[in-house]
Amino acid sequence: MNQQNRLFMIIAIVLVVLLGLGLLGIGGWALVIRPKQRAAQAETTATQVAMADTATPTASPTLEPPATSTPRVTNTPVVASATNTATVAAVVAQPTDTPPPPTATITTQPSPEASPTVTAEETTPQTGFGPGVALIAGLGLVVLLFGARRLRRA
Numbered sequence: 001m002n003q004q005n006r007l008f009m010i011i012a013i014v015l016v017v018l019l020g021l022g023l024l025g026i027g028g029w030a031l032v033i034r035p036k037q038r039a040a041q042a043e044t045t046a047t048q049v050a051m052a053d054t055a056t057p058t059a060s061p062t063l064e065p066p067a068t069s070t071p072r073v074t075n076t077p078v079v080a081s082a083t084n085t086a087t088v089a090a091v092v093a094q095p096t097d098t099p100p101p102p103t104a105t106i107t108t109q110p111s112p113e114a115s116p117t118v119t120a121e122e123t124t125p126q127t128g129f130g131p132g133v134a135l136i137a138g139l140g141l142v143v144l145l146f147g148a149r150r151l152r153r154a
Contacts, residue, residue: 012145
């Protein structure tokens with residue numbers, strides 16, 4: 001029986017060491033590698049935003065509204081009267097029937113392919129078990145392991 005206890009303790013120690021190494025690996029990733037990834041991502045986002053802010057001039061033709069015809073002034077004769085009053089001669093203006101040619105104006109608009117939407121920092125979606133559930137499942141497995149060991153002894 002002493003041999004079985006020693007084997008069980010060796011397996012338990014190996015599992016605890018593997019768990020510790022896994023936790024150290026995750027901590028190293030979170031403290032060393034992930035900040036470098038975030039810095040690189042922030043730099044590319046800033047570059048994209050800076051490129052989107054530069055406007056490229058594009059020509060867009062704008063047409064003048066068509067000329068509306070003005071009513072013609074009628075040529076009414078001025079009747080001379082016997083009083084000393086000043087007379088005003090009517091000026092007849094001829095409307096133009098042809099509208100002026102359309103003119104093209106240049107407006108500056110940002111190019112459509114360089115207009116990214118700036119969003120909040122991306123996060124990974126929450127999938128699978130959370131850390132609390134994984135911890136409870138691990139503790140349950142340890143209890144099961146020790147319980148099976150006790151039942152085997154009895």
